Amino acid sequence: MASLLEKIHSPEDIKGFGGEELDALCEEMRRVIIETVSANGGHLASNLGVVELTVALALAFSPPRDTIVWDVGHQSYPYKLLTGRYPQFSTIRLEGGLAGFPCREESEYDKFTSGHSSASISAALGVSEANFLQGKEGYVVAVIGDGALTGGLAYEGLNNAGRLHRNLIVILNDNTMSISKNVGSMARYLSYIRTKPGYIKTKNRLERTLRKIPGVGPAVASGLRSLKRSVKRIFYNSTIFEDMGFAYYGPFDGHNIKELAETLETAKLIHKPVLLHIRTYKGKGYQYAEQDPTIYHGLSGFDVTTGDTGAKSQSFSDEFGQALCSLARENPKLCAITAAMQNGTGLTAFREEFRSRFFDVGISEEHAVTFAGGLAAGGMLPVFAVYSTFLQRAYDELIHDVSMQNTKVILAIDRAGVVGEDGKTHQGVFDAAYLQTIPNVTVYSPAYFKELRLQLAYLVEQGRGLCAIRYPRGRELYKPAYFKSTTAPYSVYGSEDAAVCLVTYGRVFSFAAECKEHLEQGGLPVKLLKLNRIIPLDGQAVQEAFSCRDVFFLEEGVQRGGIGEHFSYLLEQRGFSGGFHLRAIQDPFIKHAPMFRSLEMLGLNAQGIEQFVRETLGHGKGGASA
Numbered sequence: 001m002a003s004l005l006e007k008i009h010s011p012e013d014i015k016g017f018g019g020e021e022l023d024a025l026c027e028e029m030r031r032v033i034i035e036t037v038s039a040n041g042g043h044l045a046s047n048l049g050v051v052e053l054t055v056a057l058a059l060a061f062s063p064p065r066d067t068i069v070w071d072v073g074h075q076s077y078p079y080k081l082l083t084g085r086y087p088q089f090s091t092i093r094l095e096g097g098l099a100g101f102p103c104r105e106e107s108e109y110d111k112f113t114s115g116h117s118s119a120s121i122s123a124a125l126g127v128s129e130a131n132f133l134q135g136k137e138g139y140v141v142a143v144i145g146d147g148a149l150t151g152g153l154a155y156e157g158l159n160n161a162g163r164l165h166r167n168l169i170v171i172l173n174d175n176t177m178s179i180s181k182n183v184g185s186m187a188r189y190l191s192y193i194r195t196k197p198g199y200i201k202t203k204n205r206l207e208r209t210l211r212k213i214p215g216v217g218p219a220v221a222s223g224l225r226s227l228k229r230s231v232k233r234i235f236y237n238s239t240i241f242e243d244m245g246f247a248y249y250g251p252f253d254g255h256n257i258k259e260l261a262e263t264l265e266t267a268k269l270i271h272k273p274v275l276l277h278i279r280t281y282k283g284k285g286y287q288y289a290e291q292d293p294t295i296y297h298g299l300s301g302f303d304v305t306t307g308d309t310g311a312k313s314q315s316f317s318d319e320f321g322q323a324l325c326s327l328a329r330e331n332p333k334l335c336a337i338t339a340a341m342q343n344g345t346g347l348t349a350f351r352e353e354f355r356s357r358f359f360d361v362g363i364s365e366e367h368a369v370t371f372a373g374g375l376a377a378g379g380m381l382p383v384f385a386v387y388s389t390f391l392q393r394a395y396d397e398l399i400h401d402v403s404m405q406n407t408k409v410i411l412a413i414d415r416a417g418v419v420g421e422d423g424k425t426h427q428g429v430f431d432a433a434y435l436q437t438i439p440n441v442t443v444y445s446p447a448y449f450k451e452l453r454l455q456l457a458y459l460v461e462q463g464r465g466l467c468a469i470r471y472p473r474g475r476e477l478y479k480p481a482y483f484k485s486t487t488a489p490y491s492v493y494g495s496e497d498a499a500v501c502l503v504t505y506g507r508v509f510s511f512a513a514e515c516k517e518h519l520e521q522g523g524l525p526v527k528l529l530k531l532n533r534i535i536p537l538d539g540q541a542v543q544e545a546f547s548c549r550d551v552f553f554l555e556e557g558v559q560r561g562g563i564g565e566h567f568s569y570l571l572e573q574r575g576f577s578g579g580f581h582l583r584a585i586q587d588p589f590i591k592h593a594p595m596f597r598s599l600e601m602l603g604l605n606a607q608g609i610e611q612f613v614r615e616t617l618g619h620g621k622g623g624a625s626a
Contacts (some may be wrong), residue, residue: 011058030176043051056260071120101120115425118151250277321346345385376407388428477510489538514606559584
């Protein structure tokens with residue numbers, strides 16, 4: 001069968017499709033997404049679940065004049081296929097290819113870059129107001145999942161949007177639970193009838209006519225609205241969206257294109273914010289993803305025929321989860337918190353063994369931190385496991401609700417450093433810089449599994465105040481034979497009298513160790529200083545570097561405000577007169593590429609570090625380098 005996607009250069013191209021063609025298009029989109037994700041990795045189940053919804057949006061609206069804002073954005077693959085990006089779709093998540101999330105630089109159809117949850121309503125409201133202020137035409141739609149609706153930012157957006165008397169359409173993509181329970185066939189019937197375009201037009205016409213009746217018109221119209229709300233309250237258990245100022249309709253079948261398109265056309269006629277509640281099924285159309293949408297949410301690749309996702313190697317997340325379980329068996333006060341990332345952060349076993357001490361608070365990192373502060377104030381020992389990129393959202397809570405309270409909370413910061421194909425929205429390169437601005441923080445950064453276990457146990461047993469342990473995504477890398485795991489603030493390897501000192505922490509230590517060996521094979525003695533505790537920096541560690549002629553600081557984190565800059569400041573305070581050479585990340589919005597490739601481009605792999613050292617010493621330059 002000829003490809004329909006090859007004929008589509010914009011959403012306008014499907015508006016003349018008949019029902020059979022639309023069904024065939026959905027089937028083709030699913031096939032392309034499955035084949036591409038199987039090869040490139042990426043998000044599967046969430047994208048398969050919104051194929052019909054995306055087609056319905058393309059039928060009802062006219063992007064880019066109309067704006068579609070996807071919450072999180074990991075379900076935007078079908079949208080990319082319908083907005084002229086099918087020829088490049090095979091490059092998604094590959095270096096130089098399409099991003100795995102909406103990206104403003106990639107396409108005019110992506111009005112808002114996204115990768116974090118719960119932001120779509122606020123962003124869509126901003127676009128809507130910008131259109132109004134500039135006299136621009138165009139509808140604005142936010143598509144948000146029920147998971148993202150657990151985030152407080154979503155309700156801040158709803159609260160603000162509900163005060164306005166302009167059209168803003170929010171689509172609640174409910175794929176796991178019903179937020180508003182329907183009672184019987186009558187409720188379903190009312191939802192269906194009330195979303196007919198004829199109903200809305202008739203209702204608006206009737207209200208306008210009533211208001212024109214002298215003396216009693218406005219009162220009658222108001223009375224009818226009040227009666228309507230009372231009747232709806234009989235049939236709907238929850239009216240939270242309507243209480244916030246939205247017109248609520250649904251739930252609807254998210255896989256019925258005709259009904260969805262008709263409903264969207266109706267929503268365009270309502271001169272106030274509208275929330276459409278639709279039901280979809282993650283993984284729809286691929287049996288393995290339907291059976292286990294969690295496993296097939298995000299993958300590195302898989303076999304399409306068998307569904308085999310391949311052997312999974314032990315990761316830092318796994319080690320953390322196992323270590324936390326061991327510690328919890330000895331400490332009845334230890335609790336684990338996740339913000340809807342139980343599997344990703346390695347807490348599945350903890351949840352099974354210590355169910356009463358496990359808390360999944362939904363996608364709400366701000367709440368998670370304050371909740372942890374409350375647990376600590378109440379006498380428990382909370383450990384919040386969170387990806388570095390998502391912890392950024394809770395900066396204020398870390399300061400006000402933990403540090404200022406002087407309570408003990410431990411952060412287990414997963415995916416610290418470069419993460420690879422998920423790209424700039426997910427890079428974990430900011431945490432070390434912003435954490436050192438918070439008073440009384442202790443942060444460890446292990447490079448290996450055993451270190452993680454030792455340092456986590458140390459923080460649980462002896463840590464004070466706000467503590468953190470940060471570790472990278474994936475597996476261990478090269479470990480030199482001379483390496484020793486420790487909870488000491490720093491470790492020194494190599495020649496004590498060397499003129500050249502390499503200073504680093506975390507995963508980059510593996511590459512620095514390789515570089516050290518290559519340099520020494522070439523006759524250049526090197527001291528390798530590994531910072532185990534990066535906040536606060538140990539004064540003696542700074543002194544170890546002070547005795548060297550040239551200090552090379554290597555950091556898989558942002559340069560501005562990072563550990564390297566602070567180390568340089570401490571050296572300068574002591575009167576260091578040698579050369580300090582800093583290699584850190586200057587542009588933190590690192591585009592998607594395999595993790596090793598990203599580190600290579602940043603000059604933080606073994607070869608890049610060695611070249612940095614040789615070229616710097618060969619030119620005899622001092623000062624800072626990047």
